[in-house]
Amino acid sequence: MHIDVLTLFPRMLDGFLTESILGKGIEAGRLTVKVHDLRGWTTDKHRTADDRPFGGGAGMVMKPEPVFAAMEQLQSPGCRRIYLTPDGVPLSPALAEGLSRQSHLILLSGHYEGIDQRIRDHIIDMEISIGDYVLTNGSLAAAVLIDALARFIPGVLGEEKSLTHESFNSKLLDFPQYTRPAEFRGMSIPEVLLSGNHDEIEKWRHARQVEKTRQVRPDLLK
Ligand code: ADE
Numbered sequence: 001m002h003i004d005v006l007t008l009f010p011r012m013l014d015g016f017l018t019e020s021i022l023g024k025g026i027e028a029g030r031l032t033v034k035v036h037d038l039r040g041w042t043t044d045k046h047r048t049a050d051d052r053p054f055g056g057g058a059g060m061v062m063k064p065e066p067v068f069a070a071m072e073q074l075q076s077p078g079c080r081r082i083y084l085t086p087d088g089v090p091l092s093p094a095l096a097e098g099l100s101r102q103s104h105l106i107l108l109s110g111h112y113e114g115i116d117q118r119i120r121d122h123i124i125d126m127e128i129s130i131g132d133y134v135l136t137n138g139s140l141a142a143a144v145l146i147d148a149l150a151r152f153i154p155g156v157l158g159e160e161k162s163l164t165h166e167s168f169n170s171k172l173l174d175f176p177q178y179t180r181p182a183e184f185r186g187m188s189i190p191e192v193l194l195s196g197n198h199d200e201i202e203k204w205r206h207a208r209q210v211e212k213t214r215q216v217r218p219d220l221l222k
Contacts, residue, residue, distance in 0.1 A: 025156030059113030088127030100152035109138025
């Protein structure tokens, strides 16, 4: 899969793309991500990417020309053009998994008070929100979306198996994990984990998942 990201703050994504599990998937070539500075498609000497809103009001609005020009240059047949915005459809595991099967995504991160509506009406296929809060910068939302879908691309997450256990694939939150030492500052780990009895361990883990989900996210059990 290839992902293009269009942003006014390209450097915000540098560390995210080179570190961690995601960086390995990128190294392995299963996922390629290219971050583009939208100002590269401005044509005036001040590289103006935003302007005051028609009809008045506070703040600045992202201009259509650089975004249309960038999209027209980068898009490919069948690609999905996505705008990250708090008033988009909520990101879910199912949505992330569906997007992970696409071959080309273009992510547009908005800034300031918004973007010209003609962009949304004419060159965006889908609008996605990562949660009910407003970030100052859509680049972080693009990073969250990339991270969430990259884990569904085979070979990006090191061990395939770890996905199947995880929260939200099963609609249950995770069970607690422990590692060596078994005794640390007087704190010991649950006996069952040392038993070597895999059926008992599975049962214990499932019970902890149900307990945790009931406490923290009862809505997932309905
Ligand atoms: N841009 C600003 N806030 C956002 C959010 N919650 N989701 C997606 N994009 C955003």
